[in-house]
């Protein structure tokens with residue numbers, strides 16, 4: 001039996017970002033260029049150069065430095081890739097319920113839904129080395145033609161007044177006018193699915209985190225307990241190997257294939273809960289039914305029970321519930337593949353947005369909003385901001401056009417502000433009779449219902465979290481754990497959560513790729529600190545005593561964005 005340093009649960013983008021970040025020695029992906037340069041400058045020269053503290057007016061060095069500054073900025077971009085590849089020796093393993101490779105679930109869904117471009121902009125990626133890594137990769141590999149421009153998103157800034165006027169005139173478009181400044185245009189392309197996948201592959205190769213670190217195992221239970229409480233056989237095995245003291249605590253992670261042990265666990269489980277279908281009278285939940293599927297469980301579009309009817313050239317009708325992008329993507333693909341008509345039903349209006357969250361959380365005001373989020377007094381406030389910014393499912397302007405095309409030909413019939421009230425399956429015709437909340441709407445017999453209703457996250461109902469919730473309860477708000485600022489379960493339990501589970505700390509971008517990158521950044525600093533404490537291991541293999549002493553705390557604070565960055569810079573000697 002072996003105790004891993006770090007066990008990452010989930011091999012999606014968040015898990016990949018986390019694993020890559022644990023192998024990255026120079027954090028930079030969340031910095032702007034200026035911050036990046038300044039960070040590296042201080043890191044390289046801060047201990048050698050005399051820096052006057054503007055507050056105390058004290059010099060950082062008693063005498064002028066003996067060696068003059070060099071012109072080398074110390075930035076990893078200039079030092080070459082070799083430094084970034086340095087393996088800091090963290091023993092990590094990744095467990096994933098969907099497959100034994102990175103992003104098995106992501107690839108499956110993108111393939112099933114026929115998605116050829118991501119929804120998110122270029123700086124949403126998993127690479128810890130550089131904020132512009134994905135853009136750089138596109139140019140480096142001469143794949144610029146795989147970047148899709150977002151028309152109307154970027155442009156000359158317009159006044160608030162004009163923007164409001166325009167928005168009112170546009171009506172249904174919730175974000176009228178360009179929100180992104182022209183100078184940031186390079187960021188506001190979306191990468192092709194293939195380009196993004198190739199970049200992820202490159203990241204895993206660069207950091208030597210291939211398939212060998214991943215196991216196809218579903219985590220069923222996580223316990224954090226003293227070695228003394230483990231069963232004898234397990235304890236003996238651990239002691240023989242590591243000669244550990246009984247008081248020491250470890251994670252015991254039970255999977256569908258066995259038991260694993262780790263000092264630190266990182267949850268990168270995405271929504272975490274299984275997709276659930278709303279309870280509708282007449283819908284049988286007990287066993288798999290040929291007539292309906294949750295979108296996340298679709299294996300093919302159209303589903304098998306429609307394929308045979310399409311082959312027989314029969315009229316086929318699909319009902320899709322949900323107002324998100326997936327609904328329109330599934331509808332479009334189903335029509336392309338022979339379904340006669342799709343009925344799209346949503347309980348609210350059709351919302352049009354470029355990204356999953358409002359643009360002000362992505363564009364030029366994102367720092368302002370993010371600062372407001374971080375400085376909110378309570379988690380209730382943060383939850384409110386999170387929910388408001390995401391505000392349910394939405395469709396991109398590009399897919400709005402696709403939808404409009406199908407609406408014009410009558411191939412899609414849109415019923416917004418409508419809910420499905422009850423259904424009845426006809427065994428002979430193998431079709432549903434459906435009633436809705438509106439007496440004006442009369443749906444024809446439906447062959448298949450797809451619930452594109454997303455996945456609700458509630459950590460209280462995640463089966464594998466029950467032991468932790470019982471033994472180490474913390475506050476839960478809106479289904480999300482109230483983690484520490486370091487994204488840790490509590491000061492006593494080194495269980496970290498990235499991605500959607502970190503929503504109350506990371507903000508509205510948490511469930512998306514940007515959450516993967518920022519979450520990994522915050523967690524990794526603490527993982528390394530904790531491992532140093534646990535194992536007496538140096539944070540960086542090549543670091544001298546001097547470099548790893550408490551003087552680096554401010555730099556760590558700065559780089560991990562744990563506190564006010566400007567204060568951290570000042571404290572670090574600026």
Ligand SMILES: Cc1cc2nc3c(=O)[nH]c(=O)nc-3n(C[C@H](O)[C@H](O)[C@H](O)COP(=O)(O)OP(=O)(O)OC[C@H]3O[C@@H](n4cnc5c(N)ncnc54)[C@H](O)[C@@H]3O)c2cc1C
Nearest residue numbers: 010012013014096097098118119120219269270499512513
């Ligand atoms: C169709 C679709 C398209 C999207 N497009 C974009 C986009 O373009 N840009 C963007 O930013 N976001 C997009 N998103 C949101 C997207 O889900 C996230 O950006 C991304 O997948 C989040 O990564 P993650 O690792 O947190 O979660 P996931 O991708 O959900 O990965 C979580 C992994 O954890 C594993 N797991 C869960 N529970 C367990 C367990 N108990 N044991 C072991 N393993 C477990 C799962 O098997 C899964 O592989 C899209 C989502 C969907 C559904």
